[in-house]
Amino acid sequence: MAGNSFGKQFRFTTWGESHGPAIGVVVDGCPSLxxxxxxxxxxxxxxxxxxQSKYTTQRQEPDQVKILSGVFEGxxxxxxxxxxxxxxxxxxxDYGEIARKFRPGHADYAYQAKYGIRDYRGGGRSSAxxxxxxxxAGAVARKxxxxxxxxxxxxxxxxxxxxxxxxxxxxxxxxxxFCPDAQTAALWADYxxxxxxxxxxxxxxxxxxxxxxxxGLGEPLYDKLDSDLAAAMMTINAVKGxxxxxxxxxxxxxxxxxADEMRHGNEGAPxxxxxxxxxxxxxxxxxxxxxxxxxxxxxxxxxxPRQTVDLDGHDTELITKGRHDPCVGIRxxxxxxxxxxxxLADHWLRWKAYAR
Numbered sequence: 001m002a003g004n005s006f007g008k009q010f011r012f013t014t015w016g017e018s019h020g021p022a023i024g025v026v027v028d029g030c031p032s033l034x035x036x037x038x039x040x041x042x043x044x045x046x047x048x049x050x051x052q053s054k055y056t057t058q059r060q061e062p063d064q065v066k067i068l069s070g071v072f073e074g075x076x077x078x079x080x081x082x083x084x085x086x087x088x089x090x091x092x093x094d095y096g097e098i099a100r101k102f103r104p105g106h107a108d109y110a111y112q113a114k115y116g117i118r119d120y121r122g123g124g125r126s127s128a129x130x131x132x133x134x135x136x137a138g139a140v141a142r143k144x145x146x147x148x149x150x151x152x153x154x155x156x157x158x159x160x161x162x163x164x165x166x167x168x169x170x171x172x173x174x175x176x177x178f179c180p181d182a183q184t185a186a187l188w189a190d191y192x193x194x195x196x197x198x199x200x201x202x203x204x205x206x207x208x209x210x211x212x213x214x215x216g217l218g219e220p221l222y223d224k225l226d227s228d229l230a231a232a233m234m235t236i237n238a239v240k241g242x243x244x245x246x247x248x249x250x251x252x253x254x255x256x257x258x259a260d261e262m263r264h265g266n267e268g269a270p271x272x273x274x275x276x277x278x279x280x281x282x283x284x285x286x287x288x289x290x291x292x293x294x295x296x297x298x299x300x301x302x303x304x305p306r307q308t309v310d311l312d313g314h315d316t317e318l319i320t321k322g323r324h325d326p327c328v329g330i331r332x333x334x335x336x337x338x339x340x341x342x343x344l345a346d347h348w349l350r351w352k353a354y355a356r
Contacts, residue, residue, distance in 0.1 A: 001115070008350070010342060012025050012028070016133070017124040030140055034075060036067075036076050056325050065136055066086075067082070101309075102310070103320055131331075153180045154177050157177070167180045198304070210290040225280050229292050230242040233339055236296075239332070292336070296332050299327070
């Protein structure tokens, strides 16, 4: 099975399964002499950790990270940084009924068709449990791009969007949804309660914003910053769409409306009058905020009976038992932040290699 690594100059490889003894990540290309301890990584893992509210899976995992290599006396050595997170709350018996059945909307059939075998316990490698490894790698990446602020927020659950006139980054940490709009967060609470009690699930949209990104990151034509960001977000479980800046909304605008006009600014850099491009032009960062949004589909594991087939090709029905997120998009927020950090770290290191 290939495809477990992401990045070029800053590269990480994840390993492990949802119900195995542990999961982990190896970060290669990390510069030496960066201050790094487990205490630097743990807060980001705590943001993603399951079981923190009734709106996420009730699997209780402390997600305590252990640094196995690449750090000496609190500083990186330039060698691979290996991180491990033990799995402590597996309930594999919850998945006995799907050992021979394929969950609709999940990766079960695709894995079986490709490999002739699958780990049905929580989805094995296809489980969102793997995203904890990305968050750990993202914590290391944040050290590389320490001058950049990376913040994420949930901006839509089902049909309900935040009111951008009420956007407040400080509000993101005050509710279980990473929502920047207190009134919408209250609406989501009632709405998601109904979804959860019905045994169903719902999709969401996550927005990630990086501020302080220098102009010049990105490699045209096929290593564009925005194409790498899109690829990074599409690797996150359940993500089905990505947009940069205005994204699909740009199709509704005229050229006059969409163009980010410029005026003379400070220190020789222009001052942009808008940011429809999301901080990237021609695949290269402009110095504006880099803005990415991605759509997360509803959790495939639900308590509502669905039609499916089994390993013998027989028609059957399936109810997925176990502990699942009614809206997996909530915990995707810190994962999106981590992937933004990793892409920026990768391009920052490439940029530094020949920056004027």
